[in-house]
Amino acid sequence: MRCGxxxxxxxxxxxxxxxxxxxxxxALNDAATRLGLEIGVPLANARATCPDIAVVDADDAADARMxxxxxxxxxxxxxxxxxxPPHGLLLDISGCAHLFGGEASMLAAICDAxxxxxxxxxxxxxxxxxxxxxxxxxxxxxxxxxxHEATAVxxxxxxxxxxxxxxxxxxxRAGLKTVGDVAARGRHEIAARFGATFVAxxxxxxxxxxxxxxxxxxxxxxxxxxxxxxxxxxDTVIAATLSRLAQTLIDSMTRDGKGARRLEAxxxxxxxxxxxxxxxxxxxVTRVEIVERLFRERLDALxxxxxxxFGFDLIRLAASRTDDVVEAQRDLDSHVHDSDEVxxxxxxxxxxxxxxxxxxxxxxxxxIPERAMLAMxxxxxxxxxxxxxxxxxxxxxPPLRPLRLFAxxxxxxxxxxxxxxxxxxxxxxxxxxxxxxxxGPERIAMEWWRLGDRDDLTRDYFRAEDSDGAxxxxxxxxxxxxxxVTFRWFLHGLFA
Amino acid sequence: xxxxxxxxxxxxxxxxxxPQENAQENASDRAGCTLARLRREIGRLEGEGLALGGEGxxxxxxxxxxxxxxxxxxxxxxxxxxxxxxxxxxxxxxxxFVATLAARLxxxxxxxxIRQDFSERENGRLSMSGWGELGLDPCALVTVRxxxxxxxxxxxxxxxxxxxxxxxxxxxxxxxRHVDLVASRKLTLAAQGSGVAGLMLxxxxxxxxxxxxxxxxxxxxxxxxxxxxxxxxAQIWGVPVFDAHLVRNRHGQTGQxxxxxxxxxxxxxxxxxxxxxxxxQPVAAASDDRPHQAANLALRRYAG
Numbered sequence: 001m002r003c004g005x006x007x008x009x010x011x012x013x014x015x016x017x018x019x020x021x022x023x024x025x026x027a028l029n030d031a032a033t034r035l036g037l038e039i040g041v042p043l044a045n046a047r048a049t050c051p052d053i054a055v056v057d058a059d060d061a062a063d064a065r066m067x068x069x070x071x072x073x074x075x076x077x078x079x080x081x082x083x084x085p086p087h088g089l090l091l092d093i094s095g096c097a098h099l100f101g102g103e104a105s106m107l108a109a110i111c112d113a114x115x116x117x118x119x120x121x122x123x124x125x126x127x128x129x130x131x132x133x134x135x136x137x138x139x140x141x142x143x144x145x146x147x148h149e150a151t152a153v154x155x156x157x158x159x160x161x162x163x164x165x166x167x168x169x170x171x172x173r174a175g176l177k178t179v180g181d182v183a184a185r186g187r188h189e190i191a192a193r194f195g196a197t198f199v200a201x202x203x204x205x206x207x208x209x210x211x212x213x214x215x216x217x218x219x220x221x222x223x224x225x226x227x228x229x230x231x232x233x234x235d236t237v238i239a240a241t242l243s244r245l246a247q248t249l250i251d252s253m254t255r256d257g258k259g260a261r262r263l264e265a266x267x268x269x270x271x272x273x274x275x276x277x278x279x280x281x282x283x284x285v286t287r288v289e290i291v292e293r294l295f296r297e298r299l300d301a302l303x304x305x306x307x308x309x310f311g312f313d314l315i316r317l318a319a320s321r322t323d324d325v326v327e328a329q330r331d332l333d334s335h336v337h338d339s340d341e342v343x344x345x346x347x348x349x350x351x352x353x354x355x356x357x358x359x360x361x362x363x364x365x366x367x368i369p370e371r372a373m374l375a376m377x378x379x380x381x382x383x384x385x386x387x388x389x390x391x392x393x394x395x396x397x398p399p400l401r402p403l404r405l406f407a408x409x410x411x412x413x414x415x416x417x418x419x420x421x422x423x424x425x426x427x428x429x430x431x432x433x434x435x436x437x438x439x440g441p442e443r444i445a446m447e448w449w450r451l452g453d454r455d456d457l458t459r460d461y462f463r464a465e466d467s468d469g470a471x472x473x474x475x476x477x478x479x480x481x482x483x484x485v486t487f488r489w490f491l492h493g494l495f496a
Numbered sequence: 497x498x499x500x501x502x503x504x505x506x507x508x509x510x511x512x513x514x515p516q517e518n519a520q521e522n523a524s525d526r527a528g529c530t531l532a533r534l535r536r537e538i539g540r541l542e543g544e545g546l547a548l549g550g551e552g553x554x555x556x557x558x559x560x561x562x563x564x565x566x567x568x569x570x571x572x573x574x575x576x577x578x579x580x581x582x583x584x585x586x587x588x589x590x591x592x593f594v595a596t597l598a599a600r601l602x603x604x605x606x607x608x609x610i611r612q613d614f615s616e617r618e619n620g621r622l623s624m625s626g627w628g629e630l631g632l633d634p635c636a637l638v639t640v641r642x643x644x645x646x647x648x649x650x651x652x653x654x655x656x657x658x659x660x661x662x663x664x665x666x667x668x669x670x671x672x673r674h675v676d677l678v679a680s681r682k683l684t685l686a687a688q689g690s691g692v693a694g695l696m697l698x699x700x701x702x703x704x705x706x707x708x709x710x711x712x713x714x715x716x717x718x719x720x721x722x723x724x725x726x727x728x729x730a731q732i733w734g735v736p737v738f739d740a741h742l743v744r745n746r747h748g749q750t751g752q753x754x755x756x757x758x759x760x761x762x763x764x765x766x767x768x769x770x771x772x773x774x775x776x777q778p779v780a781a782a783s784d785d786r787p788h789q790a791a792n793l794a795l796r797r798y799a800g
Contacts, residue, residue: 342638342660357643358638358639361634361637385635386635390624390628390634390635393759396529397629399759401625402623402626403592404623404626405622436718437733465719468585469589493623494620496736
């Protein structure tokens with residue numbers, strides 16, 4: 001399928017883009033075409049032809065966004081939608097056409113719906129992607145039966161193949177005007193002149209070999225969807241639909257012994273906008289109530305609430321990641337039950353505020369204080385963290401590491417008795433602390449084998465207590481006379 | 497080990513013991529450490545509390561400090577809300593106090609710590625090395641970063657309703673109108689329903705009316721003085737000492753104590769007793785704001 005983007009208008013209008021330091025026309029409407037303009041004509045020529053022509057700058061990013069939005073909309077026809085930049089989309093409709101009353105009515109439905117939204121569409125259906133793309137450029141609306149690709153594309157001009165400009169120009173100069181002409185030549189001749197890539201493209205267009213399209217999204221493992229003849233907009237209907245879909249989805253997953261780890265609900269609005277909302281879980285979900293509750297939490301907590309506009313005409317629930325369900329005996333072992341409950345709580349919190357905000361900690365094998373722990377999402381690492389081996393503390397020792405650590409050590413002004421001596425007092429956040437107790441230094445050298453650490457300075461840490469009993473972890477950066485001349489001091493943490 | 501030996505020696509000196517007694521005490525101290533470690537190991541294997549039962553255990557958890565336990569009629573109540581207030585400069589001390597209380601209350605069950613984004617920038621994040629050094633278990637901790645106070649309270653209410661957790665700590669920085677009687681009533685009801693202990697850490701905030709079972713204000717106390725004849729310097733770098741003031745207790749008296757956290761046994765101790773034993777000569781009674789009248793000297797000890 002292929003769609004180009006300007007609405008029909010009676011005033012001539014052109015879109016210009018910069019090409020080799022010149023502004024040339026990259027798109028234009030019917031009125032501008034009637035003036036004799038075409039794509040590739042410089043802006044100066046267009047202005048000479050029609051001085052009051054409306055000129056718009058090309059915006060590639062906006063074009064790509066629009067194409068991606070259309071692709072989202074196309075998800076209602078098949079889960080396999082690939083982008084074919086700059087203006088095309090490829091839909092793999094294998095096994096989907098019968099849902100829309102056959103290929104012909106599906107093609108008509110897609111084209112009508114897009115035309116209603118103000119797009120100019122040319123679409124075709126064929127056995128291979130390259131063949132369908134060639135047909136959209138010359139014979140829109142064509143449906144090619146299986147095995148008839150070669151005859152369908154034989155009469156088309158060579159530019160429809162979508163090869164490089166150089167190849168297309170070369171073919172034209174060689175007198176090969178149609179795809180049929182090229183196909184009639186020996187493949188080795190073509191390969192020798194235009195390369196193996198072009199031969200592959202040609203063979204795909206002729207239906208002799210096939211290349212898979214690369215879909216934008218992975219195909220979900222399980223899908224359940226509900227179409228509405230009349231768009232729905234009320235929360236109660238949406239919630240009821242979600243729970244019915246969840247029931248269907250979970251029934252089909254239960255048959256295979258699976259549970260959902262990631263669920264996506266897609267809401268297709270009648271005006272073409274699509275909103276997808278995903279929830280993740282730590283353990284495979286096998287109960288409808290849990291799905292309902294997670295989506296309720298998620299929908300309540302959305303910063304940008306679900307806007308039904310004129311209503312949704314399709315709601316889809318897909319399990320994009322699933323896991324095998326291990327049935328554990330619940331009644332005898334209370335620990336299993338407990339860890340399940342904690343996991344469910346974590347899922348609910350993650351659905352509301354995001355999975356990265358709820359973390360467990362894993363130990364790291366390093367001496368650098370700020371790297372000693374790794375915060376990982378609790379949804380995925382709860383079991384790992386529970387088994388983690390933390391370094392054992394020395395019996396009988398007081399705490400040697402602070403309880404609170406600053407992600408970025410804070411610079412402090414220090415008064416010391418002599419230049420490379422321990423601090424006697426320091427000022428942090430404009431408060432002056434006179435120290436009553438100092439223990440140290442404890443030297444921590446940076447890890448020279450890490451690439452980013454080579455230039456980092458050695459740190460000498462001091463444990464310090466001020467006259468009020470507040471306890472600090474200070475360090476000075478560098479070794480006197482070997483790495484630095486004057487020290488800089490930092491506060492890295494606070495002891496309990 | 498160095499420090500443990502010093503402590504044992506000085507306490508026997510106070511009791512004018514013979515060298516044999518010293519050796520015995522030294523050994524018993526070491527045996528105490530081993531015993532505590534083994535007890536913790538068994539606790540971990542059984543998934544239960546240290547000295548206290550899991551679900552079927554008593555609803556009150558003793559803290560180990562005799563004065564506090566007597567005032568609290570056996571210990572801190574589970575299934576209730578407890579508040580700890582501290583000034584902005586005492587954030588780390590209050591964090592330590594709440595962490596140790598939560599660990600006592602949680603009894604090896606998972607502990608959830610909920611805080612705001614701002615709190616992390618202002619006072620630093622929780623360091624698991626420091627957490628472990630206090631004798632607490634980093635494996636049992638789940639941390640939640642809430643975008644704002646409202647979300648933090650909502651998550652707290654949810655977490656308190658989950659009876660698989662041991663304790664829930666909510667850290668809220670500064671004065672806020674969201675933590676009012678209604679909010680604390682909601683949290684108290686959730687805690688009562690599930691039996692999970694709720695702890696509210698309020699840094700840089702003044703105490704306000706709430707339905708909390710107990711309310712504490714806490715600040716750092718000075719480290720205990722160095723025993724005479726043990727190296728030089730007036731103080732030694734010791735375990736955390738808290739100057740805790742119980743300002744509200746729904747079911748009993750209030751009071752103020754100097755509490756020392758014993759990292760090995762995971763219990764509180766009376767710090768004034770230890771300092772008296774370490775110091776044979778009479779010391780002035782601990783005052784409210786300056787518990788230890790030690791010389792204000794910046795003296796140092798090189799280690800490592």
